Amino acid sequence: VANISQTMPVEQLDEGETTVGVLPFYHIYGMTIILSMALRCGATVVTMPRFDLEDFCGLVEEHGIESGYLVPPIILGLSKSPVVDEYDMSSLDSVTSGAAPLGKEVADTCADRLGCVVKQGYGLTETSPVTHLTARDTDDPAVDSVGHAVPNTEFRVVEVETREEVDAGDRGELLIRGPQVMAGYLNRPDATDEAIDEDGWLHTGDIATVDQEGRVYIVDRVKELIKYKGHQVAPAELEALLQSHEKIADAAVIPSPDEEAGEVPKAFVVPAPGNDDLTAAQVMGHVAQRVAPQKKVRRVAFTEEIPKTASGKILRRKLVERERAEAE
DSSP states (O other): OHHHHHHHHHHOOOTTOEEEEOSOTTSHHIIIIIIIIIHHTTOEEEEOSSOOHHHHHHHHHHHTOOEEEEOHHHHHHHHHOGGGGGSOOTTOOEEEEOSSOOOHHHHHHHHHHHTSEEEEEEEOGGGSSEEEEOOTTOSOOOTTSOBEEOTTOEEEEEOTTTOOBOOTTOOEEEEEESTTSOSOOTTOHHHHHHHBOTTSOEEEEEEEEEOTTSOEEEEEEGGGOEEETTEEEOHHHHHHHHHTSTTEEEEEEEEEEETTTEEEEEEEEEEOTTOTTOOHHHHHHHHHTTSOGGGOOOEEEEOSOOOBOTTSOBOHHHHHHHHHHHHO
C-alpha cells in the first residue's frame, strides 16, 4: 500500500487510460504496478496469458494501449523485430522498463521507432518494489537512468568495503531506506540482519552511480562483476553494447576463468535472423571500439537463446554452468 502511494504521483497513470499486463502477476513488479497501482488509478488493463511479440503489437493496435510496463527483452524485441512495422503502435505514449538494466542504445532505438517515451524504474522484491522511477512528464527522461527516488524514500551510494558515501558519478553500492522496505525475511533472522543494517538501511547488492541532479544509474550486481586483472567489469554494460549491434538479436556476458587475468568477459551471442555469418571478431571489435581496454570482450560463443527468468533477468549462472560442463 505504501509503495502504491509512493509511485502514483510520479507515474501519473490517468483514470480511463489503457495499459497492458504482460508481467507475471506473481512477480512483485506485475503485482504492485499492474494488479495494484494501475487498477487503483482506474486504468483499463488488457492482459496476456503469455507474452508473444506479435500478439502484443496486435493488442496495442486493437485496444489503443497508451502505456506499457515491460522488461528489457521485450523492449529489445520492439526495437529490432520486423513484426513491429506491421502494426499501428501510435497510441503508445509511455513505456517503462524494469526488473533488469536497459541499455541506452536499445532504449533510444525503441523510442525513435515507436515515437514514445521510453524510461526506467528500479526496485527489488524487498522494497515492494519501487524505489526509483523516471516521471512520465519529464522533459529529459535520461533513458539510461532509473530516475529519482520516489516520495519518502532515502538512498545512499557507498563504497562497498568502507561504507563511506561516494561522490557524485563514482560507483558504489546502493542503500535504501523507506516505508516500502520489508520488515525482514520470514524465519530467516540472519539473512535479515545481513540485508538491513542497524540504522534501517537495506543493502541492495547493486552497484550504482548518482549524478548531480540526484538521478540514479544502475551498473550491475556486486556479485556479478567480472574481476579482470584487478579491474571490475560490469556485464550489463557490455550486454547493452552488444544488443545495440544490428546483427545481434540478444546477448549475455559472463566471467570466464583465465590463468593470466583471473577472469575475462565472455559473450554469449544470439545472431539476428539472416546473420549466421556473424563472426567472433566482429562481435569483439564492436565492443572494443566503445570501451576501455580492460572492458573488452575476450571470448565469444554463439547460441540460440539466452536463458532468462520470467521477469526478464539473464540467468548468467546457467551460462556459467554450461561453460563448466563443456570444459570437463
